[in-house]
Amino acid sequence: MKMRIFDTLSVAEKNIDTSSSVRIYLCGVTVYDESHIGHARTIIVFDTLRRYLESKGVKVNLVQNFTDVDDKIINRAKKENTSAETITTRYIKNYFDDFDKLNVKRADLYPKATEHITDMIDLIKGLIEKGFAYTSKNGVYFSVSKFKDYGKLSKKKIDELVSGARVEVDETKKDPLDFALWKFSDDSPTWESPWGNGRPGWHIECSAMSLKYLGSNFEIHGGGRDLIFPHHENEIAQSESFSGINFAKIWMHVGMVTINGEKMSKSLGNTKSIDHVLKRWGPNIIRLFCLSGHYTKPIDYSEDILKETITKWRQVENCYFEMILADNSQAIDGLDQIRNIIQESKAEFDSALDSDFNTPLALGVFFKLVKNINQLASSEKLTKTISDAVLPTFQEMSSILGLQVIQVTDNEKNMISNLIKQRDIFRSQKKFLEADAIRKQISDMNIVLIDHKNKTLWMKQEKIGIED
RNA sequence: GGUGAGGUGGCAGAGUGGCUAUGCGUUCGCCUGCAAAGCGAAUCUAUAGGGGUUCAAAUCCCUUCCUCACCUCCA
Structure with a gap:
């Protein structure tokens, strides 16, 4: 297969190398609170990508981390007067509850940061030895000026970043742009390290775990657009400084979900938890919504748009039951015609997804097929023979999109x-x-x-x- | 201010030089005992404004205006 994906780094579409398995590292969630519709979008996009590749016989190795060490987690634990582990355990469970309901296939691996502290320490050691990192009063820092390509992903120039004001002032760092690989701390949880007790910085975990499980140069690294800077920029700096070779072959970033045109944020109080949207709309509507715009663009969550989606979903349900309940009582004709429609639909569906994963276009093809079948049904021409011919294609598309018509016993x-x-x-x-x-x-x-x-x-x- | 992505019919959303997707909505109709669901027809002839290139532009170039995201933790 020949599938192209837009690469944030080279600002161009690139072929996915499917010659062996496609290794994907997806930045997951920090488990300090419920997941929301924004998380759902990113993860559903990658779930669908994975389903599509697998439907073409491509082997996928999908690794998605849990960030389970972070200041937010510690703060939440303090607030609830409990341990960080209690918090992370609760929200990891919460994550799987939510995403199982959304019919997201489990990734091949869900590494946790806390279980890879030694890998991170080894990586930091290596970076110090190679001269990319240094120890100071508050921790170990990556020296941004040592990595000449810094800024290549987010298209930032180092000089502009410095003058761009909002860099935290920390006298102990050699350069304001340097970021923490290891932070000294006595606040639990902490781990021992050659430099002192503390905990790892956020960025180092993804470098350590992706290098460990997918190697120094894997096919796709993904996440939300908001991770481009600084998270992914810093990952590139760490990983490439350590390995000496290019990190991910393709950087794939998913656009934000806005709420009635506004950015979703805790401070605005307009986040929509997955639990909330599931109760309101159910998994199929949410998946259709998340795939309804091109993944690179923002999509807006509004009741009116979601309501439209219900209509479409009802047509899909109708189509499915018309097919499985079709009987033999009619004359068999139009079979050649329907075979053509099936062929065309399949070709258009694949071609849409091959071309930078154009899910809105692919959805259109799927709905068109549904419409065709409903037309036949409406004009009393949907025979069992025709249904049997269409059903596999219908089911394959549904399965790639992760849609599930409710089953009956x-x-x-x-x-x-x-x-x-x-x-x-x-x-x-x-x-x-x-x-x-x-x-x-x-x-x-x-x-x-x-x-x-x-x-x-x-x-x-x-x-x-x-x-x- | 910097960087990136955009501005397409009432709405959503494709389309990167020529044939103006698709869906939703709205109206009428078919079907029905009545509904529901589904279907059909009609409606809408859109490409932010201005200039240019071209036989031909939503699509290429210039320009103006506007929107969004990131630049701080963030999917």
Whole structure:
């Protein structure tokens, strides 16, 4: 396969090297609070990318870290009068609860910073030996001026950064731009190091863990756009100074989620937790929303847009049930035509994703296919043969997008079809009150009846919180 | 101020030189015992403003205006 992704570093689209496995390092979350819709977007984008690559038979090795040592965690622990570990354990569990519900496949590995302290210490040692880092009163620092390419990812010039005012003043650093690799501290949790007790800086953890698990030069390093500077810039400085070779082949950054056009932030109090949006919209709507704009661009979370998405999702559900409940009673024609549609859809879908992972375009292709099937169903031309021809493609696309139509048990199926039979009898006797009572009973099970000319089908709808 | 990304119909969102996606919305209609769901038709002829290149530009160049993000922890 030939897939191109926009690389932040070279400011150009680059081919993903799929000759062997595709190694992806994704910067995960700091576990001091609930995850929000912004985290969801980044992680769903990478989950979908991974699903797509795997659907093409490409082996993916996805590593996503948990930052479980950080000042915010310690502050939260102090506030709750408990240990940092209690906090991180709670929010790691919370993370998996949320993302399992969002149908995000588990990464191959979720390394935690606290479990890689020795790797970080080794890395820092190496950087000191090579002359890129030094010890001072408050910790060990990376000397930015020693790394000549500093600023190449974020396109910043060192001189401008210095004059750009908002650099923390710290007399103990040789240069205001130098950043901490190791911070001395007696506040628990701390670890021993050759330089003194303390804890690692944020940036060093991702360098240490990505180098350890994916090597010095892997295919894709990703995260939110807000991580470009300083986090990823610093990772490049550390990793390339240590290894002497180029770090990630492609830097892939996902745009921010705004809320009604405003940046989402704790201080504005407008964050939307995953728990909140799941209760309100459910996983499929959220995934569709997160993939509805090109991943490099910002997307705006607003009720109106999410509501539109419900309509689309209902069409997908309708399409699925029309297909699985199609029967043989019709003449078989139009099969060649539908085969063409399937071929075209597949080709367009792949081509959209191959071209810098254009998910909005791919979604459009998927919806078009859904529309085509619903058209056939509406005109009583959807036979079982046609359904069987389309279903694999429908399911493959759904699976890549991580969408899941709600499933029904055989018991439910039997019960529903019995109720429908009873209702049909009442209808034929023009006992509409009784028929409507059955319809109500069915609808209480989240089943919607689809009355065609000569038959009644049904679909199970996902419950969407906001519609209650 | 610096850097980057943008400004496309009521809304969302593709499209990097020519054939003006797609979806939502709205209106009417089909279907129905009535609904629901679905479908059809109609509506909308958009490309921030100005200039230029070209037979031809949303698409290339110049310019003006505007928006957003990052430059501090942040997905």
